[in-house]
Amino acid sequence: MNWVVPDEHQIQSSINWLDIAAHQLHTAVAWIDGQDKESPLIIQYRGIAVDDEKSIKWGFHEPRWVCSTKYRPPVGKLTLRFNEPLSTQPSPIVLRFTASPNYCYWDDGGGLIDGNPTLPNIDFKIPIEPQIRRYYLMQPTITCVRVSDSLPIVITSVSISQSRGQWARSVTLEFSSRIDAQRAHNELLLITINGYEFYAIAEQPSASKAFGIETHSSTGRSRTAELSSPYRLPISYTNTVLRSLGGIIGDLLQNTGWTAELSGIPDFSVPAGAFSVGNKSPIDAINEAASQLGCMILADDATRKLTIIPRWPTVPWEMATAVPDLTVHDAVITNYSESVSRNPLCDVVWLRGEQQGISAKVKRTGSAGNIPAADISAQLIVDNQAARIAGTNALADTGDKLNVTLSLPVMVDLPPATPGMLIGIREGAEVFKGTCDSWSIRAIVSDRGDIDIEQSITVIRSIA
Template sequence: MAIILRFTKPWTAITSPIVLRFGSDTPMPQPVAQVLGIAVGLGYIAHRAIAQQIVLNHFAAVAEQRVSLAYTGERMEVRHRLAWMGTSVSKRWTLPHQVRLRHTQKNVLRYQSPKSLQLRTAIGVDKVERFEQRTSVWSHCYPAVSLRINQPSYTGEQCQRLTTLRWHGDSVRRAINVQHGYHRPRWVCSDRWLDFAPKGKVSLRFDSAKQPTLIPLVMQFEQVPMVCHWDNGGGPINANPTLPNLDFKIPIEPQIRRYYLMQPTLTCVRVSDNLPIVVSNVSISQSRGQWARAVSLEFSSRIDAERAHNELLQITINGYEFYAIAEQPSESKVFGSATYNSTGRSRVAELAAPYKLPLSHTNATARSFAGLLGDLLQNTGWTVELNGIPDFTIPAGAFSVGNKTPIEAVAEAVGQLGCMILTDDAANKLTIVPRWPTAPWAMAAAVPDLALHDAVITSYSDSVSRNPLCNVVWLRGEQQGIDAKVKRAGSAGNIPTADIIAQLIVDNQAARVAGTNALAETGDKLSVNLSMPVMADLPPATPGMLVGVSINGEVFKGVCDSWSIRATVSERGDIDIEQSVTLVCPLE
């Protein structure tokens, strides 16, 4: 049964609390008054009043409803918040000061990009506070996210749990980060045989019989050396899909034809003014130990020889350009005829004497290997780059050179690592590459730079040189260097070659490059001499190239040790052009 109370006029003499009497002057018990006060929702004007507010705005994207009820110093507040992009619910009870209890729960869910899901609870009793916060963050992901904590090395956005316990100002904090998502690309290294063993059935073959032994038979395997492979990252659905390498290697291979029709061309001009120079014989050669090409020229007249003296010449042979400086003229006469010749070097001779004065240099600060070479070529107009050589840091004062021209100083620095210099005379650029870009024990699986076959090989000869096969080398720096041992993988490392002592052995990468080239020089080698034409699909070879040869049913690979090209003009005007290469092939 409901009781309705109606008041016809306000009561001005208001004091607190208000006492209701029903048919008697005896006041009601205090607990009943409290219950009735909450039930009827009485508010006192002097302090907090019953309030209800509803705001709905389409653009403000906030809808809020707040109900507040307070009586006799105690307060209960319930607040509802509805937002366009999230929802928040907050509840708070305020009790007497002896025990303070506060409970806050906040849930935020965004429609487009979920950012956080947060639960916060705080309880305080007599200045003792316990605070716990859990935060989970997903950024730009779908709602169905699978989180597996038992798998390590997960990257991407983080899920965090932060727990803090405070006691009289002192705090103890524990943070746990669990990464989820696709793992990053990384190097994976292992020396366990099972990690690299072939999957499936493994067959063991024994080349000799063993005497009967007691059962069980114990098989011992040598430890596998540390092997690393590159992991592109990703999971069941690869976040970093493996894309085709745009720099994949395609060997230069001339087509096989029944016959080859060629129209050789030979021209020579002076670079300064494009003045034609008539030459009757040109020979250009280079080896891995030379930083410049050797050039020999024969001119058709004395005037041409004088015009070319100490000048930079551009020689074009079958469309391929070469640069040379005619430095040392010579003349020979026979009764009724005279011959005018000149020898010189390629354009990189601009970095040598007599065009550049000797210098002395010491790296006063720590420099990278490429930076050191750049310092040696400073103010020369030439640049340098590394190809196939990892860069490393050289400590201050570790390298010094004295009384050498810029190119000789560069040659000394790269020679300490077993490397060589390739020049681009048109772009004024030096390229530093190892003397063995492909190690002999890795040639079987390597893709050659140039593939030759019987149809283009005009002459062939070979010879064998015997050398001990070494499998380990010791290296040491001079002043600030390191001591290193480079051993061929899979070998016992018991046959050492000559020790290497150099200034630039200051880093493991430098020792690896120098040691690999030193071990590649050992062992029996097959020296092969080949002659072939110069065509559109058969350009001039380069020292250091990996060349594959298929001749007389045999297929082998070797490194180009030296190269030469010769162009001759007969008295009738016929031009004969041929190039020759010398390959060094390992015999193992």
């Protein structure tokens, strides 16, 4: 619509075109002379056009890029704590939110139903249990390559182990020749055993010689060793401002290329100056923080990610109704042994912070609370949630324990176990459960080229 002034103006009409009823649109136009004018427009789709006929595009919208700066909440929840006393003075609270950056996504088109629907998170637990067969046919495989350039390294044996108290796996390698040992020294190696990948750094080489025999081997740790000495210098850290537990761990991992998350642990605030470490590597500092809460570290070497979880992800008094992560049966158990350790069963524990913090009493629900465990004093006991986590894991350590050692194969439907897993052991129709305390895998290549692979796990089960 061309006005008297040079500026051009447009009028956009929005019409609902899913029904067949006629629509009438009145457009009011205010001219510069002050008089109001009207321009009526009548449209009918499935009948005779009245006054004017318009062309309306029908069908699914075309693929396109959609860009928006609408707010997208971060992963997790945002907690606002208003802990200042109420004041009648006019002092409003100012909340500042950073504007979201422009975000674009590709819309591949579609009708009334979006071609890219938002699917809900799959949040259900499917236990792993190998099938019972009359016999198992397996073709073991083992390979080793240098990650930097994918150079194959020939090894004759490998042993990998980890327990709940370790933040890195222990690795022992035996090479087929001196050249392979030299190529692997202080290098990141990718070891594949029956399709499952493990990362290791060959750190301490050794050699032995006898008449006609020369053996070269090395010991090392998993990729998590990148966060320890000698790869990282010792650091000293103190939270000079109020920080959450996740924020403190993030500070310790700054500029390392690793990330961390809390699993099964509610995040809580740590007052300024409450937590400090001195002259420790980043992973040792994180392990100290986790140990104060009765937690442990699991590492994903492929994605360089640390996960802080409780030492007892499933406490003994809840195992009866819990779903095991892995269930094994007699058909896949090649060796079984058990032993009993006697410990008093406690139902209450007292905890307190050090320079700052709280004093708390954690009691097992439904118990009398009259048999105390050893008191716990730690820097991070600064919140009720911290006391609950540490106290729960301390009580779970008490009582008589049945230590079961199992030897198992490594198959497609029987993957390597992980410390902290809830393991179910099937005996007939019954399944008793325990927590995986330690795990190891061993692979040996014989002189004839035969490969023998076996994993061993230790399961702790409470019997009191």
